[in-house]
Amino acid sequence: MKNSQVFDYQDIISSILEQLPDMVCEADVVEYIKTNKISLNGDGKGVQAVLNFFQNGLYVNGKTVDEKVSFETEDGRVKIYQQDVLTFLKSLPSYSIDLIITDPAYSGMNQRLKLGKGKIIGKYKDKGDGAKWFDEFHDTEENYNAFLAECSRVLKPNRHIFIMFDSYSLLSLAPMLRETFEVKNILVWDKQHIGLGHYFRRRHEFIVFASKGKRHLTAKNIPDVWRIKRVTNFKYPTQKPTEVFEMMIASSAEKDFVVCDPFLGSGSSAIASLKRGCKFIGCDIASSSIETTTNRVKWYLENGTDTLQPNSLVDDKEIKSILTNG
Template identity: 35%
Template sequence: MQVFREDAVTWLSTLADASVDLVVTDPPYESLEKHRKIGTTTRLKVSKSSSNQWFEIFPNDRFESLLTEVYRVLKKNSHFYLFCDQETMFVIKPIAEKVGFKFWKPIIWDKVSIGMGYHYRARHEYILFFEKGKRKLNNLGIPDILECKRIYRGYPTEKPVEIIETLISQSSSENEVVVDPFFGSGATLVAAQKLGRQYLGSDISDAAHEHFINRLCEQ
């Protein structure tokens, strides 16, 4: 179980072909920058309490190289989950299909409470569900809307461990390898550890590494 401080695509390129059982990740996608510039996403602004170093945006034009590497490192008959907003979903889906993934559906994360914005304020986020080969979900009774309160005053855009535990439980088995090339708050890595999976992760942000180390110390 290791973490690295490298660019996501560069780091993935160092992993062996078909060496990973599951990828769950939440890239700092391009549309976040748009929201930050117009001031609707205050949690993404630079401040003493919230460093936005992690938001060195991963541009849309790099997604093909990223998804090509994700497909390569995943074993045959495996799953891939990617958190994103409605704008980025339409960018990623055709690229992922081009590199070989089967797209099943967007899973909805219902955050329970309303978020920021002006037009039908969002209370949900998308988790795109892709498959390489064919792998059955471990529990066919889980719905495609997952309800879980968002994290307040945490790491920027932090995802609840509970949500990621559901994804890992559905698409991997004990001791299998779970990877997150944009680990951010470390939620994927913490969820993997709690469920008895091995994990590998990378993030270019010093703040992410500091946050994750503190998180491990607090457990």
């Protein structure tokens, strides 16, 4: 359907919008009609299809996703699901997410390079729910492609995605992003102190920044190296500083954006979203993650403090200024 045709149907679209909650905006409705080539002529089936879509799932506490919600704040701004990443993403409506920020549990490094072996945290053979390690996303090409395709489907047009990578997955999986998204930058999270590692000791992780369509960053002076100290006394394996996710949000999002992290872990991305006035929806396969995140978010909302990361991990002036003013 062309723009001019949508315009002809303005009255019908207005009447659809009247029947939907305020949070559904006209642009999303028009986009949905255009993408799905829905006809608004004739017997009203098209109108009904649009109403069904926007009255379900994420938009209005509908049934598709929400029956499985593990935790939801009273105002619905934070929703957490205990689900596998693909099941979760498939249950979200298309064009329902404004920003994806995520730190997947890659299996490649352990399984193919035989590195790690759980020496970093616990024993690899102990992995699984409740153990010191956690289940990993089986990152075959097929699974990873399916993951990226779902990310693209749920993301609204002209929006960003940030995905974290270790050195191995950056070489093996990150190139696949170019088939689904427009890769714009490879960012480095500099942890400022060396950790474990073979040969050179690891001090960084990568974040691939990509877009679906066109979208500017919120500022023009953001560097591609983020100096943020690592979490040392972590309560959850591979707990990341909230500021790493805050930087992603600060550089892309507007207030009330729906931010999504389908590999939630300790919920650092959820806390970062709250700090920046965004809505949040996420999932993790492990019940320990859901419990940790639920308690962390509840406490943060009631007391304004972060139980898992009480203090800022940023002393770099440039990063501090972006987080304060961005």
